[in-house]
Amino acid sequence: MFTLLLLDCVDRFKGxxxxxxxxxxxxxxxxxxxxxxxxxxxxxHYFGVYKSLDRNDFRNFIIQLRDQGYIAGNDEVASLTRNGKELFHKENSVERLKEFNGINYNRMTHLCIQRLKLFVQTVTNIEAGNHTFIAINDNKEIQGWVRKLYYKNKSDLKLCLNRLYQELYTFLKGLEELEATIFVERFTGSSSVGLSKEQISRRYNLTFHDVEIKTELINHKLISFIIKNKQHVPLLAEFIEDLTNYLFMTESAEKSYQLLSQGHSVEEIAKIRHLKVNTIHDHLVEIAYIDNEYDLSKFISNEGVEQIKTCITNLKTRKLKVIKEDLQNRYSFFQIRLVLAIHPPDVKEKQENGQ
Structure with missing residues (x-):
């Protein structure tokens, strides 16, 4: 699965x-x-799906794909070979890759899973009469959140456990058998210790990279399941209740976004924040990708938007310099980037060499 994910990324970047x-x-x-x-x-959808990936491991894997004839290029840029395209499209895992939702679930996934694992360990131990156990997570914020949910359900832990079991069972029924097994075996309870990813890798003859990717995919499926069925899984819904209203952007862009929402101009924001105007432009482009209702009229006319869109479609490229030159430099890089953000091209791009 990790191989296919990399091939997909290389192919979409088009060099x-x-x-x-x-x-x-x-x-x-x-x-x-x-x-x-x-x-x-x-x-x-792939953003942040493998946070622990070591750079040397990544580089070595890219070299391996090149040696196997799946990608071509150098250390700077790469593209898929015919063999790489054939491998990607013949594998059954391709459809499953579409179930990732990294940009939206990036922050939510980690907190939800850590809360859930610690809560399961806590209530199973206490229900079994064991009040002195070593918590699997020493994060004070997560411990505090679990403590609140525990006290909320303290009067009838058996009922709470049964509800959680039923809700998780409904989720697991929708997974493939191996996915469900991996999910369950990662949990620590009153009489069992969750398996590490290394142990999962050895037990099921999976590469460590594939275990990482599969685990993250399962977690994304859980978040998606909860969001779509929150009325039917009220206990699970509590694990993400405070995490859903979250726009993912850099901290600096978020500050500019707040000032923009207050009616400040680009120049005013730059002055208030002691930043260059070009930096604020970067923030506005980032905001445009996230806010689908973003109003471009302050920065470019409707005619300009249409001209840039037509140019991108005709040239079949996202290269800013190429687009700008074709439009005879009538529009700035900032304006072109804004249009790309609000109206992403849905075109099959030509293979091009260089940047």
Whole structure:
């Protein structure tokens, strides 16, 4: 599965971004460039799905794919070979990759799973009469959240456990058998200790990379299940209740977004924040990717939007310099980036060499 995920990223970048851009995407680097790449190349569902990926491991895996004849290129840029495209499209895992939702579930997933695991450990131990156990998570914020939910259900833990079992069972029925097994075996209870990812890898003959990716995919499926069925799984819904109203952007862009919402101009925001106007432009492009109702009229006319959209469609590229030159420099890089953000092109791009 990890191989297919990498092939998909390389293919969508079309040689217009470096191999490092793939690494930053998967590890969820909170930079304006990575977030914009994720949206522009329709890879936002992969954002942050493998935060623990080691850079050397990533580099070695790319070399391995090159040696196997699946990708071509150098350390800077790469593209899929015919063999790479054939491998990607013949595998059954391709459809499952679409179930990732990294940009939306990035923050939510980790907190939900950590809360759930600690809550299961806590209530199963206490219900079994064991009040002295070593918590599997020492994060004070997560412990505090679990403590509140425990006291809320303290009067009838058996009922609480039964409800949680039924809600999780409904979720697990919708997974493949191996996915359900991996999910369950990662939990620690009163009489069992959850398996590590290394143990899962050995037990089911999976690469460590595939275990990481499969685990994250299962977690995303859980979040999606809860959101779609929150009325039917009220206990599980509590684990993400305070996490859903969250716009994912860099901290700096968020500050500019707040000032923009208060009616400040770009120049005023730059002055207030002691930043360059170009930096605020970066923030506005980042905001545009997230806010679908973003009003472009302050920065570019409707005629300009249409001209840029037509140019992108005709050239079949997202390269800013190429687009700007074709439009005879009538529009700035900032304006072109805004249009790309609000109206992402749905075109099959030509294979191009270089940046």
């Amino acid at each position: 217009e971004r470096s191999i490092s851009a793939v690494y930053h995407l998967l590890t969820g680097k909170r930079s304006a460039q990575t977030l914009q790449d994720a949206h522009m190349y329709k890879l936002s």
